[in-house]
Amino acid sequence: MNVRIAPSILSADFAALGDAVRAAERGGADVIHIDVMDGHFVPNITIGVPVVRSLKRIARVPLDVHLMIANGDRCLDAFAEAGAAMISVHGEALPHLHRTVARIKELGLRAGAALNPSTPVVSLEEVAADLDFVLVMSVNPGFGGQAFIPRSELKIRQVRSLLDRLGNAVPIEVDGGIDRTTIGRVVAAGAEILVAGAAIFGEPDPETATRELKTAALAGVPVSSSERR
Ligand code: DX5
Ligand code: ZN
Numbered sequence: 001m002n003v004r005i006a007p008s009i010l011s012a013d014f015a016a017l018g019d020a021v022r023a024a025e026r027g028g029a030d031v032i033h034i035d036v037m038d039g040h041f042v043p044n045i046t047i048g049v050p051v052v053r054s055l056k057r058i059a060r061v062p063l064d065v066h067l068m069i070a071n072g073d074r075c076l077d078a079f080a081e082a083g084a085a086m087i088s089v090h091g092e093a094l095p096h097l098h099r100t101v102a103r104i105k106e107l108g109l110r111a112g113a114a115l116n117p118s119t120p121v122v123s124l125e126e127v128a129a130d131l132d133f134v135l136v137m138s139v140n141p142g143f144g145g146q147a148f149i150p151r152s153e154l155k156i157r158q159v160r161s162l163l164d165r166l167g168n169a170v171p172i173e174v175d176g177g178i179d180r181t182t183i184g185r186v187v188a189a190g191a192e193i194l195v196a197g198a199a200i201f202g203e204p205d206p207e208t209a210t211r212e213l214k215t216a217a218l219a220g221v222p223v224s225s226s227e228r229r
Pocket of ligand 2: 008033034035068175207
């Protein structure tokens with residue numbers, strides 16, 4: 001397993017985003033997770049392309065853009081041009097998920113499909129072989145600082161088994177309520193990219209919080225998993 005920490009800037013001070021990213025990177029952040037919300041698909045509005053472009057100038061690790069917007073297809077090229085390395089999209093918000101995934105890959109980015117807590121894993125059956133990662137939402141999207149939904153552990157296992165059955169050895173990302181108490185459990189279930197907002201930027205020292213979360217994540221790595229991939 002290749003466990004990666006993805007600090008979500010949603011819980012950072014938006015007046016000092018550069019400092020937040022640098023602190024997380026010093027603590028060992030592997031990617032920076034950027035939540036794009038439009039007030040339609042989710043009941044919150046955050047940031048868009050210009051912020052991604054600015055963060056690209058200072059970030060040393062890849063930018064992971066999580067689109068929680070209606071009409072996401074219209075923005076893919078702009079986020080790619082701004083410097084995203086990974087884009088995840090919600091099938092719940094798109095009419096043609098297969099086409100969207102293909103376009104993200106055409107742009108040279110890693111394409112992920114995100115699943116809301118109420119969306120069954122089977123909805124990915126027809127596209128899972130094409131994905132570069134799957135994002136399991138362990139809270140309902142829209143806000144940071146929500147409580148982890150325990151059933152997400154089972155969902156991660158179900159996604160892992162779908163990907164394994166299709167022979168697609170790509171990582172599972174998990175997003176929502178990840179902290180020192182939940183991170184080991186989701187890693188044990190098969191998640192490798194761990195998004196954390198409040199548990200990093202809600203802490204007085206985001207650098208140390210990032211480092212400690214990574215240590216806690218590594219403690220959850222199953223002994224046999226190093227043999228799997
Ligand atoms: C929620 C976002 C998350 C959010 C996670 O819709 O997708 O990325 O920042 O925040 P925490 O880790 O605080 O639950
Ligand atoms: Zn997110």
